[in-house]
Amino acid sequence: MIGVLALQGDYEKHIHILDLLKIQNMEIRYSRELDMIQGLVIPGGESTTMTDLMGRNGFYEPIRNFAKNYPILGTCAGLIMMASSVPGSRVKPLGILDIEVDRNAYGRQVHSFTDQLPVQLNGRATQIPSTFIRAPKITRIAAGVEVISKYQGNPVAVKQDHHLGLSFHPELDNVTLFHEFIFKKQLMDKSTPQHHAA
Amino acid sequence: MAEKGSFEIKVGLAEMLKGGVIMDVMNADQAKIAEDAGAVAVMALERIPALIREEGGIARASNPEMIRAIQSVVSLPVMAKVRIGHFAEAQILEAMEVDFVDESEVLTPADEHNHIWKHDYKVPFVCGCRNLGEALRRIGEGAALIRTKGEAGSGNIVEAVRHMRQVQSDMKKLTVMGQDELMAAAKEMGAPFALVQQVAKLGKLPVPNFAAGGIATPADASLMMQLGAETVFVGSGIFMSDDPAPRAKAIVDAVTYYKDSAKLVEISSGLQSAMKGLDMSEIPEGERLQERGW
Numbered sequence: 001m002i003g004v005l006a007l008q009g010d011y012e013k014h015i016h017i018l019d020l021l022k023i024q025n026m027e028i029r030y031s032r033e034l035d036m037i038q039g040l041v042i043p044g045g046e047s048t049t050m051t052d053l054m055g056r057n058g059f060y061e062p063i064r065n066f067a068k069n070y071p072i073l074g075t076c077a078g079l080i081m082m083a084s085s086v087p088g089s090r091v092k093p094l095g096i097l098d099i100e101v102d103r104n105a106y107g108r109q110v111h112s113f114t115d116q117l118p119v120q121l122n123g124r125a126t127q128i129p130s131t132f133i134r135a136p137k138i139t140r141i142a143a144g145v146e147v148i149s150k151y152q153g154n155p156v157a158v159k160q161d162h163h164l165g166l167s168f169h170p171e172l173d174n175v176t177l178f179h180e181f182i183f184k185k186q187l188m189d190k191s192t193p194q195h196h197a198a
Numbered sequence: 199m200a201e202k203g204s205f206e207i208k209v210g211l212a213e214m215l216k217g218g219v220i221m222d223v224m225n226a227d228q229a230k231i232a233e234d235a236g237a238v239a240v241m242a243l244e245r246i247p248a249l250i251r252e253e254g255g256i257a258r259a260s261n262p263e264m265i266r267a268i269q270s271v272v273s274l275p276v277m278a279k280v281r282i283g284h285f286a287e288a289q290i291l292e293a294m295e296v297d298f299v300d301e302s303e304v305l306t307p308a309d310e311h312n313h314i315w316k317h318d319y320k321v322p323f324v325c326g327c328r329n330l331g332e333a334l335r336r337i338g339e340g341a342a343l344i345r346t347k348g349e350a351g352s353g354n355i356v357e358a359v360r361h362m363r364q365v366q367s368d369m370k371k372l373t374v375m376g377q378d379e380l381m382a383a384a385k386e387m388g389a390p391f392a393l394v395q396q397v398a399k400l401g402k403l404p405v406p407n408f409a410a411g412g413i414a415t416p417a418d419a420s421l422m423m424q425l426g427a428e429t430v431f432v433g434s435g436i437f438m439s440d441d442p443a444p445r446a447k448a449i450v451d452a453v454t455y456y457k458d459s460a461k462l463v464e465i466s467s468g469l470q471s472a473m474k475g476l477d478m479s480e481i482p483e484g485e486r487l488q489e490r491g492w
Binding site for chain 2: 006007008009010011012013029044045046048049052053056076077089090103104107108109110111112113114115131133134169172
């Protein structure tokens with residue numbers, strides 16, 4: 001079972017992608033529900049809103065603990081939440097990816113764009129459509145963080161351990177590649193679901 | 199080659215606002231309060247609807263300096279309103295890189311016949327509706343987001359409920375119609391046929407559908423979400439109340455936990471008085487904002 005954090009944002013679009021892949025999924029609104037899943041998506045949305053809702057509802061430590069054992073995929077605001085540092089902003093990131101992020105660095109909505117993006121995944125090169133909405137820029141990456149896609153010289157998709165962070169929204173273009181990559185593997189490795197006390 | 203301003207990119211931003219609260223603000227201080235409470239976006243306007251109603255006069259798009267001041271203090275998307283049909287106001291807001299333009303019945307209409315042709319802009323538009331026909335006409339003109347109108351500045355949820363139920367019921371009817379009935383349905387509601395076909399197939403609007411006009415309490419927000427809204431706009435409800443900051447926060451929480459009544463008890467506790475509000479019988483027919491636009 002894969003969870004999609006459903007506090008705010010385009011979580012239904014991610015559920016649609018998981019449905020397309022026939023991956024069982026559920027919406028996550030309470031930290032106790034993390035015990036029922038083996039992977040988590042943090043969707044696009046507003047990272048300041050997510051900061052407040054995650055803080056007020058006790059998500060920070062439970063997600064950090066969850067991240068030690070299970071993969072997390074973050075898109076746009078999700079990537080911001082997974083970062084280690086977001087300078088000059090009231091966002092409080094989780095520190096799951098050892099990267100620094102500049103929010104809305106691509107500009108306001110009139111600068112949002114779509115383009116073809118080259119991706120290097122599993123030793124295979126491919127091209128996908130990508131949508132950047134008031135997107136964040138990854139401004140620093142630590143050793144151990146693998147860049148799997150760059151746009152105009154800037155990293156826009158990064159992988160560290162079993163986690164994946166994207167500046168753009170594959171869920172808006174029906175791109176299933178990333179969800180499949182990080183969760184199918186997990187589901188196969190751990191075919192017996194791990195049960196924790198509820 | 200990067201593409202900007204497509205319909206999909208506009209709807210994309212609307213998708214990101216789902217499950218959130220968009221708050222009307224009149225200055226940078228209020229914008230900060232809204233951001234600190236967890237708003238997903240702010241709507242910059244010089245007078246919130248309740249004050250427009252009180253003070254009268256012509257309500258126009260906001261002063262650019264006021265919008266700039268708000269853009270400079272918050273990192274959230276900033277929306278602003280233009281008068282119905284006033285495409286020059288829209289061009290100015292686009293040049294200011296406002297994130298969303300609301301072609302709004304709250305302001306005094308500039309054109310009683312034509313709404314703005316919204317496909318011409320890179321900036322996305324949101325428009326109000328009272329029923330499905332009105333929603334589809336606006337989408338046909340290029341709106342990337344629809345909000346039910348309600349009655350702005352009333353603090354009374356009754357019209358928001360009426361309009362949301364109307365849109366939902368109009369959509370349900372289309373889904374059970376045969377192909378041969380859809381043209382007559384399109385004619386009757388005065389809506390573009392292709393969009394009528396699309397709604398009949400999907401059972402929902404091709405763009406997100408938010409609620410507005412009269413939301414004053416966490417319970418109001420929960421009600422609208424349960425009726426099918428995907429996000430709520432709160433106009434006068436926050437800054438006309440006795441406790442803007444805690445109320446704003448409570449409404450944000452209520453939208454996320456709209457189905458959890460135990461949590462809603464907790465969220466609603468400790469708030470002071472909501473805005474006083476108006477019964478519909480106190481608003482003469484000619485003064486109802488919802489009747490502006492068509």
